[in-house]
Amino acid sequence: QKEVEQNSGPLSVPEGAIASLNCTYSDRVSQSFFWYRQYSGKSPELIMSIYSNGDKEDGRFTAQLNKASQYVSLLIRDSQPSDSATYLCAVRRGYNKLIFGAGTRLAVHP
């Protein structure tokens, strides 16, 4: 079992819809969770971090964390074609290392 698992996709959503991206992790003691966006041929860009159970909202993005079920999700409201990218989930392990999932490719079509 991988430490951080994501559906590889592609997840295809129409413009204006809500895109829901999910991530599960295996280490129950993980405390910090991150979502990165990566456009094709570019480097990962941090878009959300979440540390406590519940929801955290930032503009059109909402991160949701459920430590009991060991999953973290990212919702993108009013999806735009410019949101088409690969979204990487990352979980902190130990003092200062991140473990990344393989990413979910999101395609937003007009």
Place this chain on the structure above:
Amino acid sequence: NAGVTQTPKFQVLKTGQSMTLQCAQDMNHNSMYWYRQDPGMGLRLIYYSASEGTTDKGEVPNGYNVSRLNKREFSLRLESAAPSQTSVYFCASSDSWSGDSYEQYFGPGTRLTVT
């Protein structure tokens, strides 16, 4: 602020050649990291440096060496390149862990091909 910079952007090597990838950050971060990214594999940690003067192995360190030259710079060396090292290499940096905060920021990457 340039953030995290990497050189070169692209490189082609022949099997057995050596090279050094350079990384620098201007955010006064204590920790720096080297990752490789292969299709379908996500980002895998090669080496990291929690602070100036320290380096530690990550998930896939074989075939690589690193040097934390100073607080700003962290280099990755391939002593004898192999085709299996064809990948995209990213450098990242973060501030020391404080409370819950632990956010890494990435450089633009180096695309390396070994023939």
